Amino acid sequence: MFPNAFMASGSSSSSFPAAGLYLTSPSAIRTPHFNRRQETDIQHLQLNEMLGNPHVFRLWNQYQGATERLLQESEEQKKLLQQINMLAAETHALRAELAEFRYCHNQQGLPTGTPRERFSLSPSDSTSQTAAGFMDVKPVVNGGGAMRPESYDRCVLWTIDDCQHYGLVTEKNASRPPMEKCVRNSQGETISASEFNAIKTTARMLVNIHLVPLGTPADPAAKMMTKTRKYYKKYFLQNFKDVLDKLEAQEPLLALCAARWKAEHILANCLTAIVDAEKAAKKKDAGGGLESDDGVSVAPSTKRQRKKTAEEEFGAESKKKRRRNHADSVRLKESAPPAPPLLDTPISEQLSTLGPSQSQSVVSRSLVPTSARSKVEVNFIYVDQSYSSLKSEFTERFSSIKDAIHLLNAMESSPDFKFGKSSDDFVAFLARIKDLDPNEPSLSEDDLDASWGHYQFTGGRLTCSTVLTNWDAVGGCEFACDLIAAALKTCKVARHLCFERNIEATSYLSDVYLENVISKLWDLWKSAGGPVEKGKAKAVDTTDGQTPDPRPSDVATQHVAGDKSVSLGAVEPTPSSSNNTLAVQNQDISTGDGDSGQGLKAEFEQLLKTLLKDDLWTLVKTNSITLPAPTKQRTKQDLISAILQDPKALAGSFAESARNMVHERKIRKGKTVSGKDSKS
DNA sequence: CTATATCTGGATCGTCGCAT
DNA sequence: ATGCGACGATCCAGATATAG
Structure with missing residues (x-):
C-alpha cells in the first residue's frame, strides 16, 4: 500500500541518519574492524560506553540536535497554530457580520x-x-x-x-x-x-x-x-x-x-x-x-417473496412484534463493531513506513492538545518532487493514472519548456494545497478525512478549472511537479487521517483531484505544444509552433486521436489497458494513431454505458449537450449516441464530469458488491 | 423477462408539551 | 406524576423504473 512512500520519500529528506539510531540489528553497524566478540558485546554496552566510539558519538550528537530542532519547530508550530486560530476566529466574525449585513440589506x-x-x-x-x-x-x-x-x-x-x-x-x-x-x-x-x-x-x-x-x-x-x-x-x-x-x-x-x-x-x-x-x-x-434469526430458512428472495415468507411464517398478530425485533436485529448488526480491516494487515505496513521520523513524531504529538476532533500529526508526510520519486509514486501506487507517467516523462525530457512566472492564482492555489493543516479548526467535516483535499481543490474561486487555464499560468515544469507532489501529499494525508481516526474509507476524494490535476496538466502541456516523448501519446497539432486553441469545437473531431487520448485516459482506464504494464500502455497508445478515432469513441461509449440513464441526463443537462428532437421516449442508447455526436462531449470538462460520475457510481457499487463478495 | 434499485405511503414507535 | 394527543422518525410493503 501507499504508506511505503513515507519511507521512500521521507528518508530522502530526513535529517536523521539513515541507520544507527535504532541499534536493533547488530549487523547494521558491523564494520570490518569489529571482530565477532565485539559484535556480540555491543548489545550489552551502556550508552556512555558506546559514546566512546566516535561514530556513535557523532550520531548521538546529531540525534540530540535533531530532537532539539524538532522541539523548537513544534513550539513554532504551536505559535503559528494559535495565530491561525485567531485569524480563523476573526474570519468567522467577519463572515457572520457580512451575512447579517446582507440579510438586513435584503430584508429591506x-x-x-x-x-x-x-x-x-x-x-x-x-x-x-x-x-x-x-x-x-x-x-x-x-x-x-x-x-x-x-x-x-x-x-x-x-x-x-x-x-x-x-x-x-x-x-x-x-x-x-x-x-x-x-x-x-x-x-x-x-x-x-x-x-x-x-x-x-x-x-x-x-x-x-x-x-x-x-x-x-x-x-x-x-x-x-x-x-x-x-x-x-x-x-x-x-x-x-x-x-x-x-x-x-x-x-x-x-x-x-x-x-x-x-x-x-x-x-x-x-x-x-x-x-x-x-x-x-x-x-x-x-x-x-x-437461517433467519427466527430459525426459518430464508431463500435469497425478491421483495415479493419476502412478503410471502413473512406472512406464511407469522400470523398477523405477531407481525408487529416481529417487525420491531427484526429492526432491532438489523440495528444490532449495524452497530456491532465491524472487523477493523485497517487494523489487520496495513497497520504494520503503515507504522513501518513512518520511518525514522516516527520516533520523533511521538515527541511532537505529545505537544498536541486533544480536542473534540482528535488532532493528527501529518507534518512527517512528505513527497519528494523529483521526477524519479514522482514517477515511482505513480507506477507503484497510482498506476491507474497513466497520463502521469507520460506527463512526467515529457517534462523530464524538456524541463525548461516555457519556463516563466506562475500566475498569482496558481501560486495561491498551490500554497493552499501544500500548506493547509487538517488540524485547522475552521475546517468542516466534509473537508477532512476521506474528503481531505475537497477544500484545497474546490474552495472559493480557485479550482483546477479556474487556475489551470494554460501552461503559462503554471509557469514551468518545476511548478507543475510542485503541484503534483502537493496533490500526492493530499492523498497520503487523507489516508493517514482515516487511519488515525479509525475511519474505513472505500475511496478518497483526494485521488479524484490528483487525477484531475494530472489530466489538466497533461492537457495544458500538449496544448502548449510541449514535446511528447517518442512512442507516447501524440501532442495536439501545433502547426507553426503556435499555441493552438485548446479545444475549438469545430476542430475537436479532427483531433480526436490526440485530444481524446487525454480525456479518455483520465476518464477511466479501460479494462484492456488498466491491467497492463506501462510499457504496454504506451505501445497501445502510440500504435493507435491511425484508427484510434473510432476506437477511442467506442471506448468513450463504453464508459458512458457504465452510467445510469439519470447520470447521462445530468451530464447532458450540465454540459448543454445538444439533443436531436425526440420522436419517442429516449432510451439510454439514444442519449449516448446524442452525446457522442456533440463535439462538446469530447471536451475535457465533460470527460471530467463523466469520470467523476463513474467514480461515484463505483463507490456506490463497491458497497453493494463488497457486501455480495463477503457473502461468498 | 427477471433482478435490482429506488421511491412513496401506511403503520408504528418515541418524544415532547400540555392538561389534569 | 400521569395520561393524552400531536408530531416526527423510522421501518416495511408494494409499486415503479431501470439494467442486464
Whole structure:
C-alpha cells in the first residue's frame, strides 16, 4: 500500500541518519574492524560506553540536535497554530457580520428584488451557522424565506401547508408529500420526470461526496443510529446544511420554498434510499442459505417473496412484534463493531513506513492538545518532487493514472519548456494545497478525512478549472511537479487521517483531484505544444509552433486521436489497458494513431454505458449537450449516441464530469458488491 | 423477462408539551 | 406524576423504473 512512500520519500529528506539510531540489528553497524566478540558485546554496552566510539558519538550528537530542532519547530508550530486560530476566529466574525449585513440589506429590499437575489434564512438558521458556508457557496443560493414573495403564486408550494391546500398530501402523512409533484418552477408548473430524476441524481451525488464519507462520531449512540436525516442533523449539522446549500445552488427550483423544505425532503429521501439499500445488502448477506434469526430458512428472495415468507411464517398478530425485533436485529448488526480491516494487515505496513521520523513524531504529538476532533500529526508526510520519486509514486501506487507517467516523462525530457512566472492564482492555489493543516479548526467535516483535499481543490474561486487555464499560468515544469507532489501529499494525508481516526474509507476524494490535476496538466502541456516523448501519446497539432486553441469545437473531431487520448485516459482506464504494464500502455497508445478515432469513441461509449440513464441526463443537462428532437421516449442508447455526436462531449470538462460520475457510481457499487463478495 | 434499485405511503414507535 | 394527543422518525410493503 501507499504508506511505503513515507519511507521512500521521507528518508530522502530526513535529517536523521539513515541507520544507527535504532541499534536493533547488530549487523547494521558491523564494520570490518569489529571482530565477532565485539559484535556480540555491543548489545550489552551502556550508552556512555558506546559514546566512546566516535561514530556513535557523532550520531548521538546529531540525534540530540535533531530532537532539539524538532522541539523548537513544534513550539513554532504551536505559535503559528494559535495565530491561525485567531485569524480563523476573526474570519468567522467577519463572515457572520457580512451575512447579517446582507440579510438586513435584503430584508429591506424584499418587495422589489427577485427571489433569486435575496438571501434568506430558514427558521433554523442562525447567522453564525449560515455564515460559514455562505462565502464558499454562490451567494444566490437560498431562494426562500419563511414568507412567500408576492411575485410567486401559491401553487409554487412555498410551504408544506401549500401541499395540503393542493391535495398533495394524505391525511395520515401530511408532512411527506410526493416530491415529484412538489418541485415546481417559478410559474408553479410541475417539472418533467427526467428533470426530477436529474435533481435526485444531483442530491445523490452530493450525499455520496459530502455526507457518506463522513466518519462515525465517537458518541456510542451515533453508532446505533441509522444514517438518515436525523443522524446527519444531529452529528453533522453544518455538513448537512452545506449540502442543502449546494443542492439548492445546483438545482435552483428547490430554492423556491420556505426553510429549504424541498431540498431537505429530497435529501431525506436520498438518505433513506441509501440506508435501505445498505440494509438490503446486509440482509441478503445474512440471509443467503442461512437461517433467519427466527430459525426459518430464508431463500435469497425478491421483495415479493419476502412478503410471502413473512406472512406464511407469522400470523398477523405477531407481525408487529416481529417487525420491531427484526429492526432491532438489523440495528444490532449495524452497530456491532465491524472487523477493523485497517487494523489487520496495513497497520504494520503503515507504522513501518513512518520511518525514522516516527520516533520523533511521538515527541511532537505529545505537544498536541486533544480536542473534540482528535488532532493528527501529518507534518512527517512528505513527497519528494523529483521526477524519479514522482514517477515511482505513480507506477507503484497510482498506476491507474497513466497520463502521469507520460506527463512526467515529457517534462523530464524538456524541463525548461516555457519556463516563466506562475500566475498569482496558481501560486495561491498551490500554497493552499501544500500548506493547509487538517488540524485547522475552521475546517468542516466534509473537508477532512476521506474528503481531505475537497477544500484545497474546490474552495472559493480557485479550482483546477479556474487556475489551470494554460501552461503559462503554471509557469514551468518545476511548478507543475510542485503541484503534483502537493496533490500526492493530499492523498497520503487523507489516508493517514482515516487511519488515525479509525475511519474505513472505500475511496478518497483526494485521488479524484490528483487525477484531475494530472489530466489538466497533461492537457495544458500538449496544448502548449510541449514535446511528447517518442512512442507516447501524440501532442495536439501545433502547426507553426503556435499555441493552438485548446479545444475549438469545430476542430475537436479532427483531433480526436490526440485530444481524446487525454480525456479518455483520465476518464477511466479501460479494462484492456488498466491491467497492463506501462510499457504496454504506451505501445497501445502510440500504435493507435491511425484508427484510434473510432476506437477511442467506442471506448468513450463504453464508459458512458457504465452510467445510469439519470447520470447521462445530468451530464447532458450540465454540459448543454445538444439533443436531436425526440420522436419517442429516449432510451439510454439514444442519449449516448446524442452525446457522442456533440463535439462538446469530447471536451475535457465533460470527460471530467463523466469520470467523476463513474467514480461515484463505483463507490456506490463497491458497497453493494463488497457486501455480495463477503457473502461468498 | 427477471433482478435490482429506488421511491412513496401506511403503520408504528418515541418524544415532547400540555392538561389534569 | 400521569395520561393524552400531536408530531416526527423510522421501518416495511408494494409499486415503479431501470439494467442486464
